[in-house]
Amino acid sequence: MADITFNDIIKPENLTYKKSKLMTDNVMHYCPGCGHGTAHNVLAEVLEEEGLQERTVGITPVGCSVLMYNYIDVDFQEAAHGRAPALATAVKRLMPDKFVFTYQGDGDLAAIGTAETIHTCNRGENILMLFINNGIYGMTGGQMAPTTLPGMKSSTSPYGRDVSMMGSPIKMADIVAMLPGTCYVTRQSVNTAAGVRKLKKALKKAVQYQNENRGTCFIEVVSNCPSGWKMTPVESNKWMEENMFPFYPLGDIKVPAE
Amino acid sequence: MEKELRLMKGNEAIAEAAIRAGADGYFGYPITPQSEILEYLMEANPQATTGMVVLQAESEVAAINMVYGGAACGKKVMTSSSSPGISLKQEGITYIAGAELPCLIVNVVRGGPGLGTIQPAQSDYFQATKGGGHGDYHLIVLAPASVQEMADFVELGFDLAFKYRNPAMILSDGAIGQMMEKVWLKPQKKRSEEILPWATTGKPATRERNIITSLDLDPERQERFNLKLIAKYREMEEKEVRFEEFMTEDAEYLFVAYGTSARLCQKALQLARAEGIKAGLLRPVTLFPFPKKRLNELADRVKGMLAVEMSAGQMVEDVMLSVNGKTRVSHYGRMGGMIPTPEEVVENLKSFIKG
Amino acid sequence: MAKIKGAVVVDREKCKGCEVCVVTCPTETLALATEVNSKGYHYSYAANPETCIGCSNCAVVCPDGVITVYKVKVG
Numbered sequence: 010m011a012d013i014t015f016n017d018i019i020k021p022e023n024l025t026y027k028k029s030k031l032m033t034d035n036v037m038h039y040c041p042g043c044g045h046g047t048a049h050n051v052l053a054e055v056l057e058e059e060g061l062q063e064r065t066v067g068i069t070p071v072g073c074s075v076l077m078y079n080y081i082d083v084d085f086q087e088a089a090h091g092r093a094p095a096l097a098t099a100v101k102r103l104m105p106d107k108f109v110f111t112y113q114g115d116g117d118l119a120a121i122g123t124a125e126t127i128h129t130c131n132r133g134e135n136i137l138m139l140f141i142n143n144g145i146y147g148m149t150g151g152q153m154a155p156t157t158l159p160g161m162k163s164s165t166s167p168y169g170r171d172v173s174m175m176g177s178p179i180k181m182a183d184i185v186a187m188l189p190g191t192c193y194v195t196r197q198s199v200n201t202a203a204g205v206r207k208l209k210k211a212l213k214k215a216v217q218y219q220n221e222n223r224g225t226c227f228i229e230v231v232s233n234c235p236s237g238w239k240m241t242p243v244e245s246n247k248w249m250e251e252n253m254f255p256f257y258p259l260g261d262i263k264v265p266a267e
Numbered sequence: 268m269e270k271e272l273r274l275m276k277g278n279e280a281i282a283e284a285a286i287r288a289g290a291d292g293y294f295g296y297p298i299t300p301q302s303e304i305l306e307y308l309m310e311a312n313p314q315a316t317t318g319m320v321v322l323q324a325e326s327e328v329a330a331i332n333m334v335y336g337g338a339a340c341g342k343k344v345m346t347s348s349s350s351p352g353i354s355l356k357q358e359g360i361t362y363i364a365g366a367e368l369p370c371l372i373v374n375v376v377r378g379g380p381g382l383g384t385i386q387p388a389q390s391d392y393f394q395a396t397k398g399g400g401h402g403d404y405h406l407i408v409l410a411p412a413s414v415q416e417m418a419d420f421v422e423l424g425f426d427l428a429f430k431y432r433n434p435a436m437i438l439s440d441g442a443i444g445q446m447m448e449k450v451w452l453k454p455q456k457k458r459s460e461e462i463l464p465w466a467t468t469g470k471p472a473t474r475e476r477n478i479i480t481s482l483d484l485d486p487e488r489q490e491r492f493n494l495k496l497i498a499k500y501r502e503m504e505e506k507e508v509r510f511e512e513f514m515t516e517d518a519e520y521l522f523v524a525y526g527t528s529a530r531l532c533q534k535a536l537q538l539a540r541a542e543g544i545k546a547g548l549l550r551p552v553t554l555f556p557f558p559k560k561r562l563n564e565l566a567d568r569v570k571g572m573l574a575v576e577m578s579a580g581q582m583v584e585d586v587m588l589s590v591n592g593k594t595r596v597s598h599y600g601r602m603g604g605m606i607p608t609p610e611e612v613v614e615n616l617k618s619f620i621k622g
Numbered sequence: 623m624a625k626i627k628g629a630v631v632v633d634r635e636k637c638k639g640c641e642v643c644v645v646t647c648p649t650e651t652l653a654l655a656t657e658v659n660s661k662g663y664h665y666s667y668a669a670n671p672e673t674c675i676g677c678s679n680c681a682v683v684c685p686d687g688v689i690t691v692y693k694v695k696v697g
Binding site for chain 3: 028036246
């Protein structure tokens with residue numbers, strides 16, 4: 010049957026992959042190739058597959074993903090810069106039966122919101138914290154982030170990050186893993202299909218742990234910023250693999266005892 | 268808990284009243300002179316009785332943003348602090364106002380600027396009534412003058428906040444926060460189980476998703492939203508102005524004072540009358556909305572108004588705007604945590620009369 | 623011998639032409655078009671549809687969720 014046609018294949022019964030029903034029809038504002046979109050898609054898939062729409066409250070940050078609430082069809086609160094974990098703390102404590110997640114970039118979570126991040130994890134709030142680390146401030150036009158690599162150029166480190174003057178990049182996942190309040194800390198990526206599938210598994214674990222009231226789940230996604238890094242999307246992913254992954258190695262940092 | 272008469276500090280009265288009003292959550296950070304509110308709530312442990320959440324946050328900033336998150340769920344949530352801490356909360360307060368969320372914020376004012384003193388002051392009037400953070404907005408501002416009002420204004424503040432979907436503030440001071448008086452406490456109210464239609468409580472199939480945000484990138488829409496807020500504030504000015512008058516019927520000179528200053532002006536009033544000066548007092552209970560109309564009416568009958576405040580002169584500007592040049596207006600105040608004596612106030616009134 | 627035949631449908635108007643799907647595809651099915659969509663992006667399309675095995679890798683990594691994948695067993 011080598012002569013099976015395209016139209017024979019694209020029948021509903023043969024459907025293998027389609028974007029989640031929880032993704033709205035709004036075209037995302039992200040730049041071409043940005044990992045935010047992929048992260049949104051996989052999160053929406055998990056929320057859909059776990060039947061969580063009716064009990065999910067998401068908290069969006071200030072940064073590129075501020076408008077995330079336009080893309081995933083769940084209730085959302087839009088926080089001030091860095092404060093998402095504080096909002097999430099109250100939401101979860103006041104409504105413990107809800108599934109609560111925060112979604113933050115590196116400036117939001119690791120610079121202006123460091124105190125909220127650390128203390129939310131330290132209290133072991135039963136929430137999922139999703140951290141998108143692309144080592145740059147994308148929305149404001151490519152300034153240095155707390156996670157910008159040594160020597161990496163940005164509009165506020167035009168000669169490259171000089172660690173003697175600007176400090177070293179901060180490894181938030183490693184820091185929060187030291188706190189007893191976190192139950193699950195992992196670092197993932199979305200640049201390859203295998204990476205996305207691993208992130209999906211990690212998100213499903215985080216759902217399970219939140220249902221079991223195990224403590225804070227912290228998932229870092231090392232991601233790209235083609236516009237901020239001034240590269241094509243494909244180049245940016247390659248650069249990320251060669252430069253970001255050695256500094257921010259992928260994999261589980263802390264897993265709960267069974 | 269039944270209705271009950273107790274001797275309490277103002278700060279404790281706020282805490283107990285919050286539990287009894289059926290509050291869902293309190294998020295705070297210690298600062299003098301209001302730490303008793305958090306301490307009282309921690310000891311009372313209402314989570315075990317009414318289910319009210321009490322949490323000591325890592326900062327005032329975190330506390331007000333916890334209030335934001337809780338308010339966005341339609342819950343009755345509050346925070347408290349004193350001046351430097353309230354400055355830190357301004358970021359969260361403007362977001363809460365911009366997202367049109369109800370909540371209660373208590374400011375037990377101390378002297379400033381900066382770290383200032385820990386003694387009572389009224390120097391946060393501008394911050395409380397003119398917005399405080401960035402953008403065009405107002406809080407509903409209640410100014411208690413007794414421990415009883417510290418308790419009563421908790422429920423009133425929540426009621427007004429939910430009625431207008433707007434943050435409400437109790438603007439007290441260190442004197443009323445720390446003083447002990449008899450207070451009638453209301454019986455325990457049940458916490459509300461109502462799910463508000465706009466609240467983020469998880470999206471059922473029966474409605475669109477709820478989004479709580481203060482962001483709108485379209486300037487035309489944002490301006491329409493600003494106009495909507497202004498209409499709300501005008502409605503408050505129509506319906507929610509509260510004040511008290513003392514001996515204004517025949518008054519030739521009017522003290523205008525709130526909170527602690529209003530208490531000592533009541534004494535100053537008696538002293539002035541004993542000396543044959545026909546003095547009266549108007550005490551604004553709501554500082555926003557301000558009793559503009561009533562002051563404008565009284566301006567037709569009096570020879571002058573003296574605003575007495577523990578500040579360099581803040582509310583006096585609203586008195587001037589209210590009377591719009593119809594009568595003489597002046598200010599007398601002490602600062603830095605100093606409280607004027609009634610005698611001082613009378614002396615100042617006399618020199619004001621002389622002109 | 624049973625064989626898997628796949629097919630991809632790209633929403634050309636929503637595609638931003640980032641090319642991530644193209645380099646992810648293990649069978650070189652996808653390529654960027656020389657033409658552009660109404661936003662000016664060289665959209666992705668199945669340049670070699672006969673090689674598609676329906677693995678979904680392209681759709682999984684697509685940041686904009688514009689790829690739908692089908693597959694069927696043949697033979």
